[in-house]
Amino acid sequence: MKVTIDRLQDTCYARGVTIVAPSAEAASRQKPAVPTLEYVKFVPYIQMQIPDDPLTQYTNDILGFIKQNLNEHSKCWIKAEEQNAVPFQKALEKISWATSNVSKYLDSTVPTAVIQNNHSLICFLAEALGDQNGGRSFSGNSEQKNLGDYTDRLNHDLLLTNYLQTEILRPCLDVVVENTDRKATLKIGEVTRGSSIYSKVIPLLSSDPTLQFEYTLAGYNLDKFDAGELEQYNISSMPWDFLKDSSPPNQLQSLDFTILDSILHHHPNIPKLLAQIQTMLKPGGFVYIHEWTTNLIIPLVMEVISDNLLSNNERTFGPFCSEDKWLDVIASANLEIIQKKSDGLLSSTFLCR
Numbered sequence: 054m055k056v057t058i059d060r061l062q063d064t065c066y067a068r069g070v071t072i073v074a075p076s077a078e079a080a081s082r083q084k085p086a087v088p089t090l091e092y093v094k095f096v097p098y099i100q101m102q103i104p105d106d107p108l109t110q111y112t113n114d115i116l117g118f119i120k121q122n123l124n125e126h127s128k129c130w131i132k133a134e135e136q137n138a139v140p141f142q143k144a145l146e147k148i149s150w151a152t153s154n155v156s157k158y159l160d161s162t163v164p165t166a167v168i169q170n171n172h173s174l175i176c177f178l179a180e181a182l183g184d185q186n187g188g189r190s191f192s193g194n195s196e197q198k199n200l201g202d203y204t205d206r207l208n209h210d211l212l213l214t215n216y217l218q219t220e221i222l223r224p225c226l227d228v229v230v231e232n233t234d235r236k237a238t239l240k241i242g243e244v245t246r247g248s249s250i251y252s253k254v255i256p257l258l259s260s261d262p263t264l265q266f267e268y269t270l271a272g273y274n275l276d277k278f279d280a281g282e283l284e285q286y287n288i289s290s291m292p293w294d295f296l297k298d299s300s301p302p303n304q305l306q307s308l309d310f311t312i313l314d315s316i317l318h319h320h321p322n323i324p325k326l327l328a329q330i331q332t333m334l335k336p337g338g339f340v341y342i343h344e345w346t347t348n349l350i351i352p353l354v355m356e357v358i359s360d361n362l363l364s365n366n367e368r369t370f371g372p373f374c375s376e377d378k379w380l381d382v383i384a385s386a387n388l389e390i391i392q393k394k395s396d397g398l399l400s401s402t403f404l405c406r
Contacts, residue, residue: 071096100394102221112212112348112398115175118155119350122182155179173206174213174351181358204248204277212351216343216400217253225392225404226257229339230264233309239266242305242333243312244295247274250314255286271295271305272316295329296320305333312341318372327386339406340388346376346401376401 056067058075065072104112158172158179207213216222233239239258243249251268258266268286270278271293283290291302296319311330320326330340345352349370356372369375374382376395383390388405395401 066096069096069098095389097390098224098392100392102215102394102396104215104396104398108211108215108398111172111175114154114158115178115212115351116348118175118178118182119354123350123354171209171211174210177207178354182354208248212399215396215398216394216402217250219257221394221396221402222253223257225341225394225402226254228391228404229310230258230261232337232339235263239264239310240269240308240335241266241310241312242269242271242308243314244293244316244330245270245272245274245314246316246319247272247277248314249278250312251286251288252282254312255288269305271302295326301329301333307335308333308338309335310339310341314341314343315345317342318344318368318374323382324386327382327388331386331388337406339391339404342379342383342403342405344379344401345373345399346379346395347397347399349373349375351399379403 054067056065058065063074065075155175158175230239241254243251249270251270255268258264268288270283270288270290272295273292275290275292278290289304291304293299293302293305295301311333313330317323317326327340334340352373353371369378379401380390380393383403383405390403391406392404393401
């Protein structure tokens with residue numbers, strides 16, 4: 054195990070343990086006194102991912118395209134109450150540039166599969182909002198595009214799936230596995246609204262042939278999942294109307310690990326849902342939370358297109374919270390953050406206990 058001594062900051066650290074102001078003295082020939090431990094503080098593992106230049110440019114192109122198409126017409130874009138225009142205006146003000154080269158993602162010389170797999174989000178926005186070269190503008194009318202029609206393609210978008218890279222997800226799963234009883238079956242529950250990350254999680258867990266686990270999906274729109282694929286992965290599923298504050302199913306009890314992938318921001322009362330989630334866990338169980346925390350105009354636009362925008366004045370923009378706000382929400386739920394990882398462009402993930 055590597056131990057680092059920082060003489061400038063007078064600290065010594067290794068993995069998740071940090072010792073502040075370490076000191077040593079010559080050993081006495083007499084019987085040493087019993088050492089006094091002043092306090093113990095757990096230091097979570099925090100990582101800020103440095104995005105590569107192409108992904109950063111792709112994100113900037115999306116932001117610039119949104120700025121160009123919504124800055125003048127954001128109010129007519131909102132079909133519900135006028136107050137919903139406020140988070141849009143605030144989020145738009147965060148974008149300091151308005152240049153975007155969308156055409157390179159729509160180049161007919163590039164194979165369609167490459168466009169769909171890598172940059173499906175900007176292609177979807179160009180079709181839904183109208184491009185800068187005379188395309189139509191989306192204004193909440195009958196031409197509205199259904200986000201659900203693009204789900205399969207968006208599941209491969211480089212920006213939207215950046216947080217699911219193996220080097221980001223595997224350390225999180227390793228912490229869960231290493232801190233649960235290996236003699237017992239690992240019980241995992243994922244709360245869903247019709248999408249899931251089981252296709253990323255299960256292969257990583259299955260790489261350990263000695264690990265036995267059970268995976269359960271609970272929530273809405275379970276009919277959207279491929280029954281054959283669920284059977285292939287040996288996943289069970291059950292409905293749970295968690296948005297209406299119904300109690301978790303009895304089968305979702307004594308879980309070791311609960312996954313909340315872009316779920317919490319849909320709930321009008323996040324602390325209440327987190328309290329329900331904690332009743333599903335064993336003592337010492339883990340909660341994985343993924344949420345959009347940066348450049349929030351992007352998920353705001355997606356929510357309006359899918360007609361799912363939830364306005365909440367206590368949050369940063371619409372239904373979404375900044376990373377700092379999520380830290381407060383998690384702390385107020387009496388959850389301890391074990392790991393926090395941010396991609397610096399759109400997402401943050403929190404592993405809590």
